[in-house]
Amino acid sequence: MSSEPFDSDDAPPLTETIAPGTASDPPLGAEDAVTVTVDGTEVTVGSGATLLDAVEAVDTDDSVPALCQYDRQDIGPRSECRTCMVETDEHGVVPACSFPAEEGLDVETAAADAAEARDVNLDLVLSDHNLRCTTCGKNGRCDLQDAAIEQEVEEPRYGVLGDREEYEPIDDSSSFIQIDRNKCILCNRCVEACNDVQVEGVLRMEGSGQDTRIGFQNGAETMEDSTCVSCGHCATVCPTGALVEKGIEDATTIPLPGFTQKNSVGKVIDGTDDSKEPMTPKKRDLPVDTAPEEDKEVRDWP
Amino acid sequence: MSLLDTDRTTVRIASREAETAIGDVLRDADSEVHAVGSTGVPAVEPLVLLTEDGRTAFFAACSVGRAEALLTGLEDGFDSVVDGADAVVEHDPNAARLPATDLPELSAGQRTVLGPCGWLRPTDPDDYEAAVGFGGSDPETIRELGAEILGRGWGDWCQDRTLADSWETAREADGDPTVVVNAHGTGADTLLSSSAPFAVLDGAAAVARATDAERIVVYISQDDDHAVDQVETAVWGYPDPPVSMSVVTGPAVYRAAEPTMAIEAIEGNHRLEARLRPPGPDETGIHDRPTVVHTARTVAHLAAALDTGSPADSRLVTVTGDVAAPATVELPERARLAAALDAVDGAEEYKAACVGGRFGGLTDSLDVRAGPESLLDAGLGTEGVVELLGEDRCVVKFVGERAQFAADTNCGRCVPCREGTTQLAELLRDLYDGRYRRDGIEELIGVMERSSICTFGVDAGRPTRTAMTEFESEFHAHADGRCPAGSCPRKAEVSTT
Incomplete structure (x- = not known):
């Protein structure tokens, strides 16, 4: 982060002004090549490896969804979904995706405490996801759907986000990318793709608790008013139907008469159709909104 | 010059505020008058400490009127006012710490780590140098x-x-x-x-x-x-x-x-x-x-x-909750937490205590030692906070509010904390619909404890988990449509959305 200020007007945003709203995690992973044992099988992994690298190298006793993990192009581990918990002899139950592989560590995927944690956490992800797969453009190519099928989820403990009054509107304002936050699992892949790979500084994590959401660094309410350059990387990395390229947002929906991707949520923010010249606002004209958060009101009991 | 080295009569005013009304009064005294910061026990503050020749007279919760009388009395010397003091103690003339007294509110525990509080001018380096000394240990x-x-x-x-x-x-x-x-x-x-x-x-x-x-x-x-x-x-x-x-x-x-x-x-x-x-x-x-x-x-x-030369075998304990004003005392680790209650007013009767901070454990007895091992053995927290719940409080409401607080104020990063606290609050709300699913609540809290990223999520379920053990009848009562404390709405009044 030592770049000098640019002078030209169409300069990309300085990395100093990128404010993704996420924590600076320490470097995670083994310092050297190490050998660990996963479900009785010894496996050697290289430097930088996490336990998940070892888990994925063997045929494990239990499946480990590691739903939020991406691990390509400097994205992740975010280690937020905690569906990768495994039991170790030294450290108890740990998240495989972000726990450094350690020489001699013995890992068990089928240990009861770890398996229960993976199951409960997957159900917790589903509890905040609108499971309207039949009207979702990612039906059949969704990491969450795959994990739920793989884990044989039949009746999630905590239900799903089914109350339409709680839904956030679909943000259909951009000509290129649609956002349905009701399907977002907050894996942060899009934020990292936008900031760490594309260095665009558009998306960010914002809010806290149940208000945590993907927002825009310029404080805009809609994709259209953000500084998005429509590169599409966020949609590429999105594990669910939360960020989808326009034109295919209902590509895999089941054709039920009168029930569409948009009216499955019911509220839609449309674009203004204002022509934009240049296509995106000049970034330096838009301040980065980094107002610190205030203490929140706590909902009344009960 | 250090406050400890003076030969003159010294007036200390122990209070959270540096400027006090009684300070304005006593400023006219023919003695040195110093603001020394809070003792940790607001019930006795502002506390006037009158020191001369290795004797200190305590005037607790000193009003302006009392300070004026003190000012008048002091014209005739130290001995003429000590009779009106709440306590008088003899000590080393250069005592480095607030001397121990039998004033009830200040008698709890010891003052080793708290030694400077209420005795030294907080921001005067000479006082600290004389009393403790800026360390040069290797x-x-x-x-x-x-x-x-x-x-x-x-x-x-x-x-x-x-x-x-x-x-x-x-x-x-x-x-x-x-x-x-x-x-x-x-x-x-x-x-x-x-x-x-x-x-x-x-x-x-x-x-x-x-x-x-x-x-x-x-x-x-x-x-x-x-x-x-x-x-x-x-x-x-x-x-x-x-x-x-x-x-x-x-x-x-x-x-x-x-x-x-x-x-x-x-x-x-x-x-x-x-x-x-x-x-x-x-x-x-x-x-x-x-x-x-x-x-x-x-x-x-x-x-x-x-x-x-050796670590003090003590813990700082702050008593808060349903008390007149929170107080912080220093208890020996072998002392019972109940000993800290002497420092607060209004703690005579309590139904429960949340021990260990916001997400501490609930107990109906403070007959537990202050050291961390004893607290952890008892399922309580080591934060050093005892929050009292008065006789009229509802334990279910208390833990429900804590779960909701956790749901609303967590950082939002990891699923077991972000979604787990929300579902925990919902499982507790189910009580008002007649459903008490203890197994489900324990399963959820267990997963929050072992898979959250940080202590927030690890501890967030502790009030509920401990309350279900210590006060389970209250959970059943709520599921039966009855709040023993009378503070929760009846089922029909609770929105189920």
Whole structure:
């Protein structure tokens, strides 16, 4: 982060002004090549490896969804979904995706405490996801759907986000990318793709608790008013139907008469159709909104 | 000149506020009058301490009228006013600590770590030098003590663990270490920062020597203006600081005290969320440099240990909740928590106590020792906070509100905490619909405890878990449509949305 200020007007945003709203995690992973044992099988992994690298190298006793993990192009581990918990002899139950592989560590995927944690956490992800797969453009190519099928989820403990009054509107304002936050699992892949790979500084994590959401660094309410350059990387990395390229947002929906991707949520923010010249606002004209958060009101009991 | 060396009659006013109405009155006395900060026990404050020739007279909760009478009496000398005192004690003429008295509110526990509070002028380096002395101990001695002292509070990276291993990690890591004193949020840390800031800085300087650190950052909630002012003044007045010292404020939200969120705040991030671990901040902390994070309590304990030669076998305990005013006392680890109740008014009758901070454990008995092992054995927390619930309080409502607080104020990063606390609150709301699913609640809390990223989520279910054991009949009563305390709405009145 030592770049000098640019002078030209169409300069990309300085990395100093990128404010993704996420924590600076320490470097995670083994310092050297190490050998660990996963479900009785010894496996050697290289430097930088996490336990998940070892888990994925063997045929494990239990499946480990590691739903939020991406691990390509400097994205992740975010280690937020905690569906990768495994039991170790030294450290108890740990998240495989972000726990450094350690020489001699013995890992068990089928240990009861770890398996229960993976199951409960997957159900917790589903509890905040609108499971309207039949009207979702990612039906059949969704990491969450795959994990739920793989884990044989039949009746999630905590239900799903089914109350339409709680839904956030679909943000259909951009000509290129649609956002349905009701399907977002907050894996942060899009934020990292936008900031760490594309260095665009558009998306960010914002809010806290149940208000945590993907927002825009310029404080805009809609994709259209953000500084998005429509590169599409966020949609590429999105594990669910939360960020989808326009034109295919209902590509895999089941054709039920009168029930569409948009009216499955019911509220839609449309674009203004204002022509934009240049296509995106000049970034330096838009301040980065980094107002610190205030203490929140706590909902009344009960 | 130090307050301890004077031959004259000395008037101390112990109070959280430096400027008091009685201070204006007593200023006219023919004696030295000094503001010495809070003792930790507001029930006796403002407290006037009149000292002459190794005797101190205590005038508790001193009104302006009483101060005026005192002023008049003092014209005839010290002996003419001692009869009207609440307590008079004899002590070493150069006593370094507030002398022990039989004043009920001040009689709880000991005053080793709290020694300077209410006795020394908080920001006067001469007082601290005379009473305790800015430490020059060699690093090896400091490390030996660090191997015996446990970190205090959830804001300490070494909570309930000895300090020395973390220091060693920081020393071995790449880059010059930073020492963060986390004084965010907990009453005892705020008290020490306000009333004994030199003890905090002196202890931090010792950690810096033990870790070859290059700077000290004291981290305080932006709402604690007084503590911020006091520590900043002490930083300016610190004689020959061995490393750079500064004060950084963080947002006044509960989670901001978590060690990695403290580091995020110090780095200037506008949004606070927990960092993954391992490795911890002692390996990679502020701007990737090794960073040891201790609470003000921990470093003040270290400073006291360096002064006396061995760690005090004591814990700072703050009593709060349904009491007239919160108080902080220092209990021997073998003492029962109940002993701390002497320091507060209104604690005669209580139904339950939440022991261990916001997310402590609930119990109906404070007949448990103050040391961390006893507390953990009893399923309680070691934060050093005892929150009393009066006889009329509903335990289910209390733990429901704590679960909701956790759901609304968590950082939002990990699923077991973000979604788990929300579902926990919903499972507790189900009680009002007649459903009590203890197994489901225990399963959820177990997963939150073993898979959350940070202590916030690990501890968030503890009030509920412990209450289900200690007060289970109340859960059944609510499921049956009845709140024994009469404070919860009946089923029909609760919206089920």
